[in-house]
Amino acid sequence: MAMDRAMEPGWEPGEPGEPGWARPGGALGARGLLALAVASGAAVWATWAVLLMPGFRRVPLRLQVPFQPSSPRQVANSLALLRGRAGKTVDLGSGDGRLVLEAYKQGLRPALGYELNPWLLCLANYRAWKAGYHGKVSFLKKDLWKVNLSDCHNVIVFLAPSVKPPLASKLLAELPDDARVVAGRYPFPSWTPSSTLGQGLDQVWAYDIKEVRREVQGSAQQSQL
Ligand SMILES: C[S@@+](CC[C@H](N)C(=O)[O-])C[C@H]1O[C@@H](n2cnc3c(N)ncnc32)[C@H](O)[C@@H]1O
Numbered sequence: 587m588a589m590d591r592a593m594e595p596g597w598e599p600g601e602p603g604e605p606g607w608a609r610p611g612g613a614l615g616a617r618g619l620l621a622l623a624v625a626s627g628a629a630v631w632a633t634w635a636v637l638l639m640p641g642f643r644r645v646p647l648r649l650q651v652p653f654q655p656s657s658p659r660q661v662a663n664s665l666a667l668l669r670g671r672a673g674k675t676v677d678l679g680s681g682d683g684r685l686v687l688e689a690y691k692q693g694l695r696p697a698l699g700y701e702l703n704p705w706l707l708c709l710a711n712y713r714a715w716k717a718g719y720h721g722k723v724s725f726l727k728k729d730l731w732k733v734n735l736s737d738c739h740n741v742i743v744f745l746a747p748s749v750k751p752p753l754a755s756k757l758l759a760e761l762p763d764d765a766r767v768v769a770g771r772y773p774f775p776s777w778t779p780s781s782t783l784g785q786g787l788d789q790v791w792a793y794d795i796k797e798v799r800r801e802v803q804g805s806a807q808q809s810q811l
């Protein structure tokens with residue numbers, strides 16, 4: 587292709603990014619378009635496979651949630667709903683570790699995160715080290731769908747709405763009665779929150795598992811009548 591162009595009258599060679607690089611006045615041919623489509627498809631795939639979703643091969647596609655960090659306000663709101671609570675605090679899908687680090691800083695201990703993406707684990711560990719929390723918080727390379735949550739008292743979830751129903755079943759089956767779940771961005775569609783904080787994108791919801799179980803059992807009995 588470069589050769590064809592070089593032989594055209596009026597073609598001036600140039601480096602990519604320089605004005606002379608694009609074919610002057612010409613449109614991209616069908617082959618060029620195809621090549622472009624393949625290349626950009628490959629770039630999207632590579633970004634997904636290498637940066638966003640490495641370590642996720644064993645997770646069913648419908649349960650894969652890509653990294654999207656919470657905002658400082660979302661972090662502050664989530665932790666305000668857990669203030670003063672005791673017991674183990676976990677972030678399911680901890681990303682770069684921001685929620686876990688802030689939880690530890692505010693006295694929620696032990697605090698740990700589960701994450702599959704090795705780049706994010708690396709970043710989270712680096713940030714913990716930089717904050718002086720090395721060895722105090724932990725980031726574990728584990729599939730959140732496979733960890734046993736029976737000893738978690740404070741659970742933070744910033745995950746896509748599509749995984750909320752299977753997550754709700756898992757939390758109800760495993761969490762202790764006195765656990766509190768804080769969800770960011772999207773609420774659990776069938777649960778009633780015990781409190782909420784923030785507006786719009788910054789809104790977070792807290793659920794007390796004991797209340798949720800009572801509600802779920804109540805509606806199950808209702809539907810049997
Ligand atoms: C929307 S991001 C939220 C990150 C972080 N909690 C925050 O609020 O900044 C969801 C994170 O969950 C991770 N994740 C998704 N599915 C997971 C799984 N099955 N096991 C462990 N981590 C998972 C993703 O890699 C991503 O970093």
Ligand SMILES: *[C@@H]1O[C@H](CO)[C@@H](O)[C@H](O)[C@H]1NC(C)=O
Nearest residue numbers: 732733734735736737759760
């Ligand atoms: C999780 O661990 C608890 C306590 O060790 C155990 O009773 C429970 O059966 C486990 N749950 C699952 C789903 O493995």
